[in-house]
Amino acid sequence: MKAKVDKNKCIGCGACTSIASNVFEFDDDGLAKAVQEEVKEEDKESVKEAEESCPTGAVQVEE
Ligand code: SF4
Numbered sequence: 001m002k003a004k005v006d007k008n009k010c011i012g013c014g015a016c017t018s019i020a021s022n023v024f025e026f027d028d029d030g031l032a033k034a035v036q037e038e039v040k041e042e043d044k045e046s047v048k049e050a051e052e053s054c055p056t057g058a059v060q061v062e063e
Contacts, residue, residue: 001039002062003047005032009058016059020046024059032058 003023005016010031016024017032022043027033039047039061051059 001044001047002037003034003039004037004060004062005034006058006060007031007033009056010054011056011058013055015053015055016050019053020050023047024050 005024007029012026012030012032014026014032017026020043023034023036023039023046024032025035036043047059047061051061
């Protein structure tokens with residue numbers, strides 16, 4: 001599973017960074033970025049939850 005953030009869509013709400021803090025962090029520009037491109041097994045569930053919770057669809061997950 002791979003995780004990415006589309007910064008053109010991100011509004012910096014912080015949902016993904018709090019739900020999946022191992023995978024998403026705020027970048028210097030105040031928007032989220034994925035710090036693990038290849039998501040570890042133990043983080044997959046929270047990444048899916050972050051994808052569902054992102055209000056703008058900026059979290060992109062590929063199986
Ligand atoms: S949940 Fe979506 S909009 Fe909010 S910080 Fe994460 S990527 Fe950005």
